[in-house]
Amino acid sequence: MDEAIRTSMLTKRFGDITAVNGMDLSVKKGTIFGLVGPDGAGKTTTIRILCGILLPDEGEAFVGGYNTVAQAEQLKEYIGYMPQRFSLYGDLTVMENLEFYAEIYQVPRRVRRERIKELLAFSDLAAHVGKLADQLSGGMKQKLALSCNLIHTPEYLFLDEPTTGVDPVARREFWKILFGLKNQGTTIFVSTPYMDEAERCDEVGLMYNGDIIRLDKPENMIKGFERELLSVSVDNIFKARDYAGELPYVEDVYIYGEELHIIVSDFNYARDRLALDFGDKNIKTFDIKKISPSLEDVFITSVREMKKDMEVRRGA
């Protein structure tokens, strides 16, 4: 069986809020699945259900063939779960934290030492075993947290925004570890706010308002973006954005870093008109160029479309 995770019609409600809305998902063994989406999209709720910590209201989920409700206990042996706010014991050393988790996960004593040694080498923390967890840098803390969740050699690893707030270099190191795990056959289910991380996943689900609104390989998502995208630099980006939104030939506009990204149906027409139209409003245009979309463009536009759809439906 090469299916690692499967959900069907998975639903979770909190009062009036539907945090997960009839989710159907399948993740292949030995792959990295990325879950992205804005705050409150339902990422943490999904992960908690998959780890057997939260009960769904409807539908079901299987991890490694285990039903996350009926077989939650067996499931725990095979999964590692690093919550969004995973806490290490700050007043314990690196080594003590690892030993503590080895105890919690009931790693047999005879393999414990060997396993800890492996993890320390893996995470490059061997030189820091005697340091208190509180004294580690952010990136090291996350690597230690990951190591603690790997102590029992899980086949399925669930990571909820494991690198949030960690600097780019440390994030890259963290991902190197994830690739190492993947190569050993571990299935990884990870939520992340970072697009460079999403691009490293085999498959990505974009979650919005409890629904997976896009699901594909990152490269396919980018290929599937079949509209003309302009990157425009101007002297007054907010005014330009608001005004561009009113222009009939502009389909969508949003701020992307220091530039405006504008989606149009006809590049040549827009290129000729845009600077003139901005000029009429005393907005100076420095540069207009056609660009290929990034994964972030795909996500931003997908979420914006979804929002518009919902507003239209609500208004109707």
Ligand SMILES: Nc1ncnc2c1ncn2[C@@H]1O[C@H](COP(=O)(O)OP(=O)(O)OP(=O)(O)O)[C@@H](O)[C@H]1O
């Ligand atoms: N225990 C709870 N009680 C009530 N509402 C909850 C609970 N847990 C989550 N929610 C709500 O469910 C929705 C989804 O929350 P969830 O934490 O899964 O989102 P998320 O995608 O992980 O967001 P973030 O990116 O901020 O971590 C939100 O509207 C949230 O307020």
Ligand SMILES: [Mg+2]
């Ligand atoms: Mg969350």
